[in-house]
Amino acid sequence: MNLGKFPYCKKCNAWRVFAVLAIVLLALPFVTDALLGRGWVRIADFALLYIMLALGLNIVVGYAGLLDLGYVAFFAVGAYNYALLSSPQFGLHWPVWVVLPLGGLLAGFFGVLLGAPTLRLRGDYLAIVTLGFGEIIRIFLNNLNAPVNVTNGPQGISMIDPVQSGGISLGSTQQVFGITLPSVHLYYYLFLCFTLLVIFVSLRLENSRIGRAWMAIREDEVAAEAMGINTRNIKLLAFSMGATFGGLSGGLFAGFQGFISPESFSLTESVMILCMVVLGGMGNIGGVILGGVLLVLLPEALRNGAGPVQQWLFGKTLVDPESLRMLLFGLALVVVMLVRPAGLWPSTQRRRELSDDDDDVVKQELESVYGSSK
Amino acid sequence: MAPQNNSLLELSCVSKYFGGLAALSEVSLYIKRGEIYGLIGPNGAGKTTLFNIVTGLYRLDEGEFNFDGIAYAHCKPHVLAEAGIARTFQNIRLFANMSALENIMVGRHVRTHTGIWGALTRNVAARAEERAITQRARELLRFVGIDGPHQTLAKHLSYGEQRRLEIARALATDPKMLALDEPAAGMNATETESLKTLLQTIRNSGITVLLIEHDVKLILGLCDRIAVLDYGKKIAEGTPDEVRRNQTVIAAYLGGEAA
Numbered sequence A: 001m002n003l004g005k006f007p008y009c010k011k012c013n014a015w016r017v018f019a020v021l022a023i024v025l026l027a028l029p030f031v032t033d034a035l036l037g038r039g040w041v042r043i044a045d046f047a048l049l050y051i052m053l054a055l056g057l058n059i060v061v062g063y064a065g066l067l068d069l070g071y072v073a074f075f076a077v078g079a080y081n082y083a084l085l086s087s088p089q090f091g092l093h094w095p096v097w098v099v100l101p102l103g104g105l106l107a108g109f110f111g112v113l114l115g116a117p118t119l120r121l122r123g124d125y126l127a128i129v130t131l132g133f134g135e136i137i138r139i140f141l142n143n144l145n146a147p148v149n150v151t152n153g154p155q156g157i158s159m160i161d162p163v164q165s166g167g168i169s170l171g172s173t174q175q176v177f178g179i180t181l182p183s184v185h186l187y188y189y190l191f192l193c194f195t196l197l198v199i200f201v202s203l204r205l206e207n208s209r210i211g212r213a214w215m216a217i218r219e220d221e222v223a224a225e226a227m228g229i230n231t232r233n234i235k236l237l238a239f240s241m242g243a244t245f246g247g248l249s250g251g252l253f254a255g256f257q258g259f260i261s262p263e264s265f266s267l268t269e270s271v272m273i274l275c276m277v278v279l280g281g282m283g284n285i286g287g288v289i290l291g292g293v294l295l296v297l298l299p300e301a302l303r304n305g306a307g308p309v310q311q312w313l314f315g316k317t318l319v320d321p322e323s324l325r326m327l328l329f330g331l332a333l334v335v336v337m338l339v340r341p342a343g344l345w346p347s348t349q350r351r352r353e354l355s356d357d358d359d360d361v362v363k364q365e366l367e368s369v370y371g372s373s374k
Numbered sequence B: 001m002a003p004q005n006n007s008l009l010e011l012s013c014v015s016k017y018f019g020g021l022a023a024l025s026e027v028s029l030y031i032k033r034g035e036i037y038g039l040i041g042p043n044g045a046g047k048t049t050l051f052n053i054v055t056g057l058y059r060l061d062e063g064e065f066n067f068d069g070i071a072y073a074h075c076k077p078h079v080l081a082e083a084g085i086a087r088t089f090q091n092i093r094l095f096a097n098m099s100a101l102e103n104i105m106v107g108r109h110v111r112t113h114t115g116i117w118g119a120l121t122r123n124v125a126a127r128a129e130e131r132a133i134t135q136r137a138r139e140l141l142r143f144v145g146i147d148g149p150h151q152t153l154a155k156h157l158s159y160g161e162q163r164r165l166e167i168a169r170a171l172a173t174d175p176k177m178l179a180l181d182e183p184a185a186g187m188n189a190t191e192t193e194s195l196k197t198l199l200q201t202i203r204n205s206g207i208t209v210l211l212i213e214h215d216v217k218l219i220l221g222l223c224d225r226i227a228v229l230d231y232g233k234k235i236a237e238g239t240p241d242e243v244r245r246n247q248t249v250i251a252a253y254l255g256g257e258a259a
């Protein structure tokens, strides 16, 4: 069948796309810096962080179909783990390659902890309970400054160590092969690496026995159970995998920002991340990435663009860009959901590269198993 | 009707209540290895409830049941699937947004082992297992007679194909017993005929079949033994001929339908 040739060509193309993409991604901070200014490189860094978060949530919501409204809690766990272990708060300065994985693990553990009581819940009820959990974590962090001061309460933790290892700190400008890389550029490349890792893990999981089990639960939990899927374990796995991604990006966020406070982990953040997943296209990695990029860039573009556009249209600034920003943003979301209810880039049916040339083997096996059929 | 030692599934005095309603009351029956066992009865007789109990979806209130010599009265569905009971549903419950092939691949879940690590590294064992899963799924798809592109989403298949896909998915779990809840519902005569052949082939491969069906002709022509339920009670059991002649059955079910 001509299907046999198809994957080969697809692979050539894939490599070409890959090469172009790699160049674009590598050059991006320099181009952005030159054209739009350093502030936009910082925004790109945040976009990468949010992509990681959205991909993590995508495992829970997109694959396993568990509506989690408290996802930012895991982001918080990762961030506070990093902040407490590498800042003057306790005078601890653990190496980053210990702290980051630990944050992921800890968040994964919290994923199981918060997931376990919700196993019997579905849909709206699950959303409400997870929302509660997200808030509980935030309130905990807010109040954990007395009687023993752990989190420093609403003041948050400052002077967090930047990501550094072997005397090289990403917090300051570095020279690499004669190229001067400012801190934001360095973080960009670090986040890019982690994002690629997260994409890789998502892809591998999606096309695996575990990924199929997640999707089966999403499609029909009762049928999945009856087909022998241990829904409890598989759901907990989804919660903890998603949470691990959240914890990892939380750690990176803390190192990047140098300062965190409970305010960064409000319900709005959870909703924002969920919007990225839903708007981009639930269950489709490409869509989720698109959603992440758009939802980080759009508000910024509106913030920077709304003023000049009004000047040009009316000759003066009628509405404060800052307040207009969220209005237009909300409008954009509504329009997208009306026009493309499945998201901007919904997951299409995946075509696996299956060769069709083993017909005879199949026939023989069939006969040996079931006797000659028909 | 003492249970024989070659029986695969044995129910003794199983009762299930929904509020005041006894959906099943003290039903005892046994199903022998390798037979096609029919379960008939008017609407609301408790047939599906019995299925739900032996597949772990409902907890029984009284009694017990053994499968392959082990008591499973309060086990979870996935435990029973692993023990070797696979089922289809009266209202088709496929994984609608997954491809036909993937639906069957999910059925292989319970007999395969690749975990997170295997999925991430795609090591030799994981790849071999994945290949085996795909291969088996394609065989089964062909076995139940669904041709054409395997990547069609389950929800886009025709009604008859969906019913057969459910059977294929159930077979993918390597069951000892296949429980089918009205597989011929909504099928036309030709489809029903090919379903009959399919079920016979499945039985000949050594899988015991438990069949709920309203199509009397199909059930009388196919089953080795039949139990008749009415208002949650077993009112008769025997070969198709015995059941056909049974006065209680005629009154409760066949007669009721003829009248």
Ligand SMILES: Nc1ncnc2c1ncn2[C@@H]1O[C@H](COP(=O)(O)OP(=O)(O)OP(=O)(O)O)[C@@H](O)[C@H]1O
Pocket (backbone or CB within 6 Å): B018, B021, B023, B041, B042, B043, B044, B045, B046, B047, B048, B049, B050, B090
């Ligand atoms: N989850 C439930 N909650 C309450 N009542 C139930 C439940 N499941 C079944 N019943 C009741 O139990 C009785 C038996 O239902 P069951 O579905 O087993 O019948 P059935 O023999 O499969 O009928 P049909 O031929 O219509 O499929 C019915 O009266 C039904 O309303």
Ligand SMILES: [Mg+2]
Pocket (backbone or CB within 6 Å): B047, B048, B049, B090
């Ligand atoms: Mg029924």
